[in-house]
Amino acid sequence: MSRIFITGSTGGLGRAAAGVLIGEGHDVVLHARTRERAAALRDLAPDAAGVVIGDLSSAAETQDLAGQVNQIGRMDAVIHNAGVYLEPSRATTAEGHAKTLAVNTLAPYLLTALIDRPDRLIYLSSGLHHAGAGSLPDIDWTRRSWNAAQAYAESKLHVTALALTLARTWPGVLSNAVDPGWVPTSMGGPAATDDLEMGYLTQTWLAVSNDAAATLSGGYWYHRQRQAPAAQARDPAFQDQLMDRLAALTGVPLF
Ligand SMILES: NC(=O)c1ccc[n+]([C@@H]2O[C@H](COP(=O)([O-])OP(=O)(O)OC[C@H]3O[C@@H](n4cnc5c(N)ncnc54)[C@H](OP(=O)(O)O)[C@@H]3O)[C@@H](O)[C@H]2O)c1
Numbered sequence: 001m002s003r004i005f006i007t008g009s010t011g012g013l014g015r016a017a018a019g020v021l022i023g024e025g026h027d028v029v030l031h032a033r034t035r036e037r038a039a040a041l042r043d044l045a046p047d048a049a050g051v052v053i054g055d056l057s058s059a060a061e062t063q064d065l066a067g068q069v070n071q072i073g074r075m076d077a078v079i080h081n082a083g084v085y086l087e088p089s090r091a092t093t094a095e096g097h098a099k100t101l102a103v104n105t106l107a108p109y110l111l112t113a114l115i116d117r118p119d120r121l122i123y124l125s126s127g128l129h130h131a132g133a134g135s136l137p138d139i140d141w142t143r144r145s146w147n148a149a150q151a152y153a154e155s156k157l158h159v160t161a162l163a164l165t166l167a168r169t170w171p172g173v174l175s176n177a178v179d180p181g182w183v184p185t186s187m188g189g190p191a192a193t194d195d196l197e198m199g200y201l202t203q204t205w206l207a208v209s210n211d212a213a214a215t216l217s218g219g220y221w222y223h224r225q226r227q228a229p230a231a232q233a234r235d236p237a238f239q240d241q242l243m244d245r246l247a248a249l250t251g252v253p254l255f
Pocket of ligand 1: 007008009010011012013014032033034037054055056057058080081082083084103124125126127179180181182183184185186187188189192
């Protein structure tokens, strides 16, 4: 049995993945944005290994969250699942960042840097990451007019590149990115055309399975099939520049 931390487990894919893993007997650490939102975990919490609280749009709360996870113990796997989609504005965070960048890019980066290194890392990407090139000159949206869809695409390219960077630089860790498809959660909406179950079974499989395919690193997965990510996500020069920018923006070096 494994110990797995899942960010954003109050709803959607994160909650579904948590339910499956708890049902299989794994020790799952759940996460809610606030104490109030933790009420949504009332049914899962009694069978979970813990509930940690923190708003990922806040760097301070994200750093505290990493401490809460480390207090519980070393995780075997972390599923970086929490995310926001079409934010109506830049929605500047307490630290002055665009909220989409803070939640979707900076938080998984910070948690990766600050949580005791697990054996497996899984990052929720999106097929939309293919449209995310070109962010580096204005990664935090301080010069461009706000474009919610572009900001989301860029953030998903960032986490895909993060997953592949770690696969390249941390040989003892299995690090992968997952496109769950377009699935009917509160983010995906009721018109979503992909199967919800396939949307979460890839990350649960990568987190705990000893299947040969699930113990590969550096993959970009869709419905348990490896696919080609955007060229930039695989480009070591882009990866290095991105890691430098994220270290500068957070003040926390990963390497
Ligand atoms: N659904 C899709 O079609 C689709 C497609 C491609 C990729 N994805 C990716 O899959 C992942 C999960 O998406 P989903 O569809 O399950 O979304 P969802 O139903 O909207 O759930 C998102 C989860 O993230 C949490 N979250 C959001 N902002 C947070 C913050 N500031 N601090 C802490 N937690 C926060 C939410 O908590 P609250 O409930 O408190 O807000 C919720 O638990 C995301 O990374 C998304 O980009 C989804």
